[in-house]
Amino acid sequence: MEPVFALAFGVMVAVAAYLLMSRNVLRVVLGLLVLGNATNLSIFLAGRMGSRTPPLVAAGETALVGGANPLPQALILTAIVISFSLVAFTTVLFESAHRRLGTVDTDAMREAEPEAAKKVPNDRRQAAARKMEPAE
Amino acid sequence: MTADLLLTLPVLAPAIGVALCALAWSHPLLQRLISLAASLGLLCASVALLLAVRDGTVIATQFGGWAPPFGISFVGDMFSAAMVLITGLMAVAVGIYGLVGDVEARENAFYHVLYQGLLLGVTGAFLTGDIFNLYVWFEIMLISSFGLLSLGGTREQLDAGIKYVTLNLIATTFFLMSVAFLYGMTGTLNMADLARVIPTLENQGLVTALALMFLATFGAKAAVFPLFYWLPAAYHTASAPIVAIFAALLTKVGVYAIIRTFTLLFDGDAGYTGPIVTAVAIFTMVTGVLGAAAHFDIRRILSFHIVSQIGYMLFGIAVATPLAIGGSILYVIHHIIVKANLFLIAGVVNRAGGSFDLKQTGGLYRTMPMLGVLFLIPALSLAGLPPLSGFWSKFTVIKASLEAGHIVLAxxxxxxxxxxxxxMIKIWNEAFWKAAPDQSGQTMRRWQADRRARIIMLSPVVVLAAITLTIGLFAEPFVDYSLRAGEQLLDKSAYIDAVFGAPAQVTEARP
Structure with a gap:
């Protein structure tokens, strides 16, 4: 099973990289989500996928025998909560930026670092921004 | 005090600060008191920690009663204690400074909660002895910094926030992925245990690849070339106290993580990683300083100088001698104080001179000669002029690189x-020396009438400048401490023994 999961991990990272390189911030959020999930899969894989038995120590025993590795599950749980909250924040930030700046195109976002020499005419910038609008 | 208390108090103080500030969210005055008290608590706890480890002992504690390496460890050695102390110092200095200006507007947006959250993440990252736990502290630090950066929500800040948030999120996700691979190879996450297991692994080539992954992810945090773009894109949009605490602490956590992992975990293949770090250090120094030369906004100049100075802090890993690592530690300590102070002074220049833009200010030396002197102390220290703190730290790292034959680096x-x-002379000429622009008289009169703002803003500046002078004039104890901390980092056995209680056998690599 592990090669299949490893392949799935590779595909997810590739998809995430493709989405993250987009100029559309909506795709960037999706890329961050996919990358986060790919990472969780890599943690799961790192813990080996030998057993499907829940990691419960039987009554009377003192050590875990034959159960799945519990540590990756704890790590993934932590990572999911963190990535969930971060992506939620990112989505809100991107949406308010979209509303205030009127664009989802990262190339048109030059408020913090304005171009010194050549100023892009405002209407052209907005036209470019409209083109990048996600379909309703 | 016991080791448990010494190691947990510096984290507990800001943690309690976060909780109480959040509870008191409708009472800004109460929040200010809590925040200041928590920062003072952090400072006191960090002094106690430093006193306990300054003779070279390493202390460690395990959480939840788990035997090492199964639980989360906290470890305090000379390096981490110094970093925590400097964090406490910054917490108090910037915390006081942050009480002026647009503080009411910031308080409506949970400023104090986020500020304490940032300190919590930073101190946790300095003290933890567990690599997954380090990731969690990174995230706490990040989410607080996201909030602080976009506080106010101007168009500029939203734009900067997008770049800052995206690039930092990718970097931390990459960090988590590297942790997963490390766990897959070694079966452990405890850094002391990792230090024992990694040399026993069969496939050392894979370890080197992993080391480079960690270098990339911590490098992105530390803003090294070519991963620094989030920093100059974002820092200059935040208000003065926020950017001061960012400049002081955020990138330095990345530097700390690089130094810690490359002395404790990945020191096996220094012949391969050394030249890479050397090249990264050179390009970081040069691009940063050239970027600064192009700008006329005082905050943007200083932001690029953060990048540039990070290069010097990598000398320790690039050269990898005890002297170089000690020099890097001294450099980090000196740089945090100086850089935070310069951003605080930039805030004063903005308030008294009317703008962060150097072209629209001027004549400050005529009206406030003392501020000019206060600016020159950190500015010349940043450039490395004797007898200031920057001279000794630059002297140490460059001496170390020359001794090891790194001529290009030096x-x-x-x-x-x-x-x-x-x-620095450009800032001096434009803001202090040239004649004041016509319209600046009014802001200056308002500044001179506002006695409270002047005292609150200038007292941290004076204190930090005094510390810079002290390190410069009485360098001996500081240099000595840093060099001993560097030697301690290279002797891994003290760290490992502190976590495991006693010298233990090397365990087999677990699945």
Whole structure:
């Protein structure tokens, strides 16, 4: 099973990289989500996928025998909560930026670092921004 | 005090600060008191920690009663204690400074909660002895910094926030992925245990690849070339106290993580990683200082200088001798104080002179000669002029690189020092020396009438400048401490023994 999961991990990272390189911030959020999930899969894989038995120590025993590795599950749980909250924040930030700046195109976002020499005419910038609008 | 208390108090103080500030969210005055008290608590706890470890002992504690390496460990050695102390110092200095200006507007947006959250993440990252736990502290630090950066929500900040948030999220996700691979190879996450297991692994080539992954992810945090773009894109949009605490602490956590992992975990293949870090250090210094030369906004100049100075802090890993690592530690300590102070002074220049833009200010030396002196102390220290703190730290790292035969690295370090001086003189000429623009009289009169703001803003500046002078004039104890901390980092057995209680057998690599 592990090669299949490893392949799935590779595909997810590739998809995430493709989405993250987009100029559309909506795709960037999706890329961050996919990358986060790919990472969780890599943690799961790192813990080996030998057993499907829940990691419960039987009554009377003192050590875990034959159960799945519990540590990756704890790590993934932590990572999911963190990535969930971060992506939620990112989505809100991107949406308010979209509303205030009127664009989802990262190339048109030059408020913090304005171009010194050549100023892009405002209407052209907005036209470019409209083109990048996600379909309703 | 026991080791448990010494190691947990510096984290507990800001943690309690976060909780109480959040509870008191409708009472800004109460929040200010809590925040200041928590920062003072952090400072006191960090002094106690430093006193306990300054003779070279390493202390450690395990959480939840788990035997090492199964639980989360906290470890305090000379390096981490110094970093925590400097964090406490910054927490108090910037915390006081942050009480002026647009503080009411910031308080409506949970400023104090986020500020304490940032300190919590930073101190946790300095003290933890568990690599997954380090990731969690990174995230706490990040989410707080996201909030602080976009506090106010101007168009500029939203734009900067997008770049800052995206690039930092990718970097931390990459960090988590590297942790997963490390766990897959070693079966452990405890750094002391990792230090024992990694040399026993069969496939050392894979370890080197993993080391480079960690270098990339911590490098992105530390804003090294070519991963620094989030920093100059974002820092200049935040208000003065926020950018001061960012400049002081955020990138330095990345530097700390690089130094810690490359002395404790990945020191096996220094012949391969050394030249890479050397090249990264040179390019970081040069691009940073050239970026600064192009700008006329005082905050943007200083932001690029953060990048440039990070290069010097990598000398320790690039050269990998005890002297170089000690020099890097001294450099981090000196730089945090100086850089935070310069951003605080930039805030004063903005308030008294009317703008962060150097072209629209001027004449501050005529009206406030003392501020000019206060600016020159950190500015010349940043450039490395004797007898200030920057001279001794630059002297140590460049001496170390020359001794080890790194001529190019040393030359780049000296040349960048001169260019740094150019930038600082540019700020001096524009903001202090040239004649004041016509419309600036009114802001100056308002500044001079506001006695409370002047006292609150200038007292942290004076204190930090005094510390810079102290390190410069009485360098001996500081240099000595840093060099001993560097030697301690290279002797891994003290760290490992502190976590495991006693010298233990090397365990087999687990699945």
């Amino acid at each position: 030359t780049a370090g000296l040349a960048v020092g001169i260019l740094t001086l150019y930038s």
